[in-house]
Structure formats: C-alpha cells, structure tokens
Amino acid sequence: MSGAAAATPILPVNAISPGTLRLRLVISQLILLIAIGLAWEYLLAPLIGVNWISRPSEIYDRLTRLIASGDLLWHLQATLTAAFIGYAIGGAAALASAFLIGSSVAADDVSRPFVTAGYSFPKEAIAPVFIIFFGIGLGPKIALAALSVYFIVYQNAIAGVRLVDPDLTRVMRIMGANRVQLFTLVIAPASAPWIFTGLRLAVRYAFTAVIFGEMLSGNRGLGYLVKYAANLFDAAGVFAALASVMLVSVALTATLQAVERTVGR
C-alpha cells in the first residue's frame, strides 16, 4: 500500500472490481454450457435416443472432422458469398429507392400499399420462381437474400426519411439548399439511425434467406449441409451442421456489434 493509494477513495469492503465480475460471469456461463452438454450427453441422449438427437461428443467429433477435411469451409464460403452479395444488392437498392421515393410525398403515398404487400409477403415462397430464373447455383440464393434485405432496409430508411423535421428542410431550402445539399446536409444524417437499424436487422435476413435457398436446391452451403444430413437420418451430421450455423451467426452478430461501435458516434 503506497501513499498514493491512501489518497484515492477507499472502496467499500465488499466491492468487487469489474475484472473479477466479468470473470465470474464468464465462469457461470461456462458452467451453464457444460451443464447443458452433460445433461444432453448422459440424460437426454440415452432417454430419447442417440438416433434422434445424437450426443455432444459425437457432434463435436463430426464437427472437427468437417473442419479438418475442409468441407465446412467449402460450404461456409458459398453461404457467406451469397449472403454478402445479396445483402449488398438488396441494401443498396433499398437505400437508393427509399431516398428517391422519400423525396416525393406523392410517390411515397402511391407506393406505400405495394411496399407493405412486399414487406409482409413471406419471401421464401418466391424461392421456386428464383430457381426457375437463376438455376440452382448461387443465383437464386443471392436473389432471395437481396429481396429479403430490400424490404427490411427500405421500410426502415423510408421511416427515417419521413420523420425528418419539415422545419429543418424548409429553413435549409430558404437558405439556398439545392436537392443534393438538402440530402447530404439534412436527409441522410437525420435518417441514419433508422437506416443503421434496418441494415443491422438485414444481416440476419440475408443469412436466413441463403440457408433456406440452400436447403431447397443445389449442393453447396450450410443449408445444404443440414438438409443432406437430415435426408440420411444422420443426427450427428444435422447437429454438427446446425452448430456451425450457430457459430457463424454468433460471429456475424459480434462483427456487426464491433462495426457499430466504431461507426456509431
């Protein structure tokens, strides 16, 4: 204990440092994970049957083999490529059309019921049509992802554009703003929080759409991996594929949160 330490405020006796608190949290979460694993392995698996729900040891074994053989990477690549391209196309189209349509009240009013119809429509239902259009490769998966992403991003972006304070745009126009300046000075920054919300939700939509597309047709991707194992009644294979889907979605969410932390003001 140095003299400097004496000058700092003294913590209450029972105070816990943030580091210790975090460690405790992680340990508790690990214990929960191990408990679930043990219950599955030694309780549920014997009770329900290994053929139905497999068991963690077997799933782990299968997963490591999938990774070691490079199969997982090969499927993952297809899924992520389709999701990424679909996300980019759908997101860009949504932002462009939201800003364009949002600049005219009449266009917004006319298009609204059509957009609502498109938004509420279950996009997966159109997948067979995309297979007819684009075959069984990456094409239909990209299209389905783009369509799913489009509506969720559009709805959020147009809501942001509609909520821009009309007094703000009015004052800016009188000050001399042209259309481009009005957009860069007011509309884009004012609607940015809504747009980010849409873009965040859309990541999951793109991922889901691609997995669904892969289950429907083709011979590559995480969705295909799940379906293939299920067709063989291979429980360990199904759960190994699902575990990889889960790991990828956790990784995507974590990446997204990191991006938001750096972008967010």
Place this chain on the structure above:
Amino acid sequence: MIAWTGLSKYFLAPDGQAIQVVDDITLDVQRNEFVSLVGPSGCGKSTLLNLAAGLDTPTRGTVLFDGAALTGLNRAVGYMTQKDTLLPWKTTGENVAVPLRMRGVPRVDCARMVAKYLALMGMDGFADYYPAQLSGGMRKRAAIARTLIYQPDCLLMDEPFGALDVQIRLLLQRELARILESEGGANGKTVVFVTHDLREAIALSDRVVVLSARPARIKYDRRIPFGRPRDPLSVQFLPEFDVIYKELWDALESEVGKGTDA
C-alpha cells in the same frame, strides 16, 4: 419591400371543408421597416409569413417581393421559426457556416465569417459545441448568426423567441435590435416579426399590425414612434409605451378567444 395584395388563403381541413385563414389582406412593408404581426393564436400570422417566404401559395391575390410577384421559394430572405432548426449532427461553427458552404464560399473565408458572426452574437469560443450542448438561448443566438451570415436584406421571424424564458428573451430582443441597427444604417434590414407578445412587438417594431381572429383581417395598424437606435428594454419604461400598449390591447382583446381553437 414586401406587399401582400388582396390576399386570401384557404386550407383544406381533413374533413374536406375549406377553411379560410386569411381574408383579403393588403399590407405593404417598406424597405428597412420592422413590422410585427400580432393576433390570437391560429389566426394566420404564420401563414402570411410563409406566403412571403414562398413556402405556400395564395388562394387569391399576390405577394410582391421587391416589386415582383413571388413564384416559388423566396431565397432572398432569412427565415426563422420558434425552433432553432440547427443541424444536431454539426457543431455550432459548422451550422453557422452552412449557408455560406451552400453558396460555395471557400473554407477559409467561411471560418473568418463564422468567427465574426459568432462574436457578434456573443458566442466566441462556442464554435466547437454541438447544439445539444448549448442552452436554448445560445442555440437561438447561433440560429440568428446563421441567418445573418448570408446577409439577407429581409428577415421573416415566426415567434423566434417564443420558446425562451423571459429574461433570455429580453436579452435577445436587445441583441436583435443592436445587431439590426449595426448591420447597416439606422435599421439596415426589413423585418417581419410574428409574435403573440404585444410588449415584444411594441419594443422592437417601427409598426405593429393587429390581426383579427381567423380568418385574418387587418384589425389595427399602428406606427411606433420610438426612434433608432433604441433599447427595447428601456423603451418599455416610457409613459408612451403604456399608452400604445393600451391602444393595441383594446384592438386585440376583442379578438382573443374568438378563434375556434382558442
């Protein structure tokens, strides 16, 4: 400078009925004149202002600006509302620079002008603050600096001090009078000022126009004899002030409470 001639304005209510807000108003604001429009709330004062800004079009009649009929937005004016309408994602300095940047003024000249106008509004050292970090009065000062920086000849002000507390309001009235007088000659700008506050109107204006309850007609038009430069605070202690106040209040009183939404 601004002339509303034979002007009537109807709005369409949500139930499909046409509501008349302005009824055959003819009013001429001279160059360098400070005119206040007072009237009960909802009487159409703001509508007259918006028509002069070209934000709205008359149903009948015309608005002449500098002798020419207005078609479309009037970009020769400065327009201020009760809200400060600063861009929350830009600093005070950037906000004040906005009208200059729109006009393609180079960055260095912008910085010089911004410093000058912030100093004029007593806001040295606040350039890097975001609007959310400023008080309501400070935000209003920044908004005034932003309006003055592009030097419009005419200011349209719609209850600019309406949301401020009384002390700040009195201070800003004094600042406004000082700045308008310093910006060129005795009263270098034409101002149309909308307010419900009769004292504010008399203290600041060369002329006060009382409007009737909706639809707005000109009820009373009074010249204010206080010269310039003038301190809008101390004129309120002149005996003549109370006489004018009484006179205008008599005109206004019968209209207050007449409006359907009052």
